[in-house]
Amino acid sequence: MENQPKKAMTEEERAALATKLDKELDEFIANLPKRERNNEPPDENWLEEFDKHPFFMKKLPEPGEEMHPLYEGLQQLKYDPNENTPDELAISYKDDGNFNFKHKNYRMAIISYSEGLKVKCGNLEVEATLYNNRSACHFFLKNYRSCIRDCEWALKIKPEYRKAAARAATACLESRRYEDAVQFAEKLLEMKRDDEEALDVRSKALAFQKEAERDARKQKAVEKKRRKKESELLAEISKRNLIHEGGLTIxxxxxxxxxxxxxxxxxxxxxxxxxxxxxxxxxxxxxxxxxxxxxxxxxxxxxxxxxxxxxxxxxxxxxxxxxxxxxxxxxxxxxxxxxxxxxxxxxxxxxxxxxxxxxxxxxxxxxxxxxxxxxxx
Missing domain, CATH: 3.10.20.90 (Phosphatidylinositol 3-kinase Catalytic Subunit; Chain A, domain 1)
Known part of the structure; x- marks a missing residue:
């Protein structure tokens, strides 16, 4: 996946965030249930309480799960349009998408990339990357039509985007859009004349296209023969003056x-x-x-x-x-x-x-x- 550098936080912003996190942690520890010093076994839920805290959680909350207030606050801070520029928001969503993609959670990655595109940050490089990355998710989910569409959007923004053109060519090949596969392969060859991947895709697409055209001709001949036989059958039945309930059709x-x-x-x-x-x-x-x-x-x-x-x-x-x-x-x-x-x-x-x-x-x-x-x- 492609990444774009995110704008670094200032020292003042880092200090403010650190102070906020320290305060939240102190409040969290202070509010833990008090226990008397005796021989009673510890509360069985104390580990569960720690696992829910953003500092100690081992996995991100699943969709629909209740979030810890601090984690929710961090999320809001990360995606607050008043605290972030459109460019920063788009990059944050892209980073989230990349994280989910890395862990093969393609559907969640698609949601993140889509949210990044909704921001309309105006950074053409970032928007092209969001489209390209989302197309990769669709490809692995075998959503080839959506994959090709995202590749086309990425190429409109960035015409020399080799990764998008290559993925579009392969997706067209997988979805039997052989003519389109050849066109994308030709586009790749315009960027690099001896591109081995493009040459391979074009060769396969042309071979499959020829085979598909041959099969279509065969199917057309079979269909013509079938219709002729059905016509002859109906004619023979009619010639014998046979009575068929509801009329005579195949x-x-x-x-x-x-x-x-x-x-x-x-x-x-x-x-x-x-x-x-x-x-x-x-x-x-x-x-x-x-x-x-x-x-x-x-x-x-x-x-x-x-x-x-x-x-x-x-x-x-x-x-x-x-x-x-x-x-x-x-x-x-x-x-x-x-x-x-x-x-x-x-x-x-x-x-x-x-x-x-x-x-x-x-x-x-x-x-x-x-x-x-x-x-x-």
Missing amino acids: DKLKPKFQELMEFPVDLVDGALFWPTVFVYPEYQFMDFVQEFNENTILMEQMKNVFEVNPEWDVAKQYSAQNLNVYYESKNKVFKVDTNKSLGEIIQSKDFVIRCGTLSFMFFPRGSKAETDFLDKY
Whole structure:
């Protein structure tokens, strides 16, 4: 951190301050609790009392802690605008900031430097240093935008401020502002043609910039391809005259079931593959078919699903040939011809697709569960 020499106190000022401190110390000792000379153990709080006194405290009060009157008085004396010139106040705040920075208390240092800037002392060297030092705090906190802004202010005041330009270049590099990083590096090279730090930053920034531009082109191509595929998908669905609840958009085609979210309807070699739910109301259970080809016969898909008897089918009734299949639409229920392809089934004028997902209900043929279900309609 950069320091500026502070105006020395006069002999009269030193004598007055020493007298004040001596008086305060005498009063402090005189006011300590009196103890009788006996064998009683000393007051357990006496060490704590000494630790609170400015002459003996081992650490500065934390924000919000009660301050000893003498310490508070010293603070007021240090920052009293009636006792200090604006230049002295700014330097005092800068020194406090430097102390906190040295102990890596960057946020407290930022507060001190900011207070120093509020004084508006008019000393351009001090103000440039305050901005530069505050930028260093922001850099270590990874507040790169604030760091760059403070560096820019420091450079406005002091255009040849190498430290500010170097930190701004590095902060731009860290925040992927490669073009700005190159500009700050060029500014450094104007100050010193063979500046190794500037050459390194410029080289890295140009390489990263080239890589970023290449990635942007790739991303643009991917995005273009995605939009084209989405357009073709919507066109195919519309061509089949399929009915989708709420209208037909890509967002409304996104499945709501967790198991199907990664498998929205897809168009592959001219065929639609649908996320589909097989519902078994009797057992309150479901199967999820993530990619159901519209050209596949429903019965063939059922044979795959029920190739092995489900564990939950305690009555052993759920086999492909022993099931009736239904779909619900417009408060009505419709029986499905399982010998038809999925595409033929969903092209029915009564079939409504919801959230880009197909749904069918399965019952053992002639079962009580099927009868109870149909009685509701």
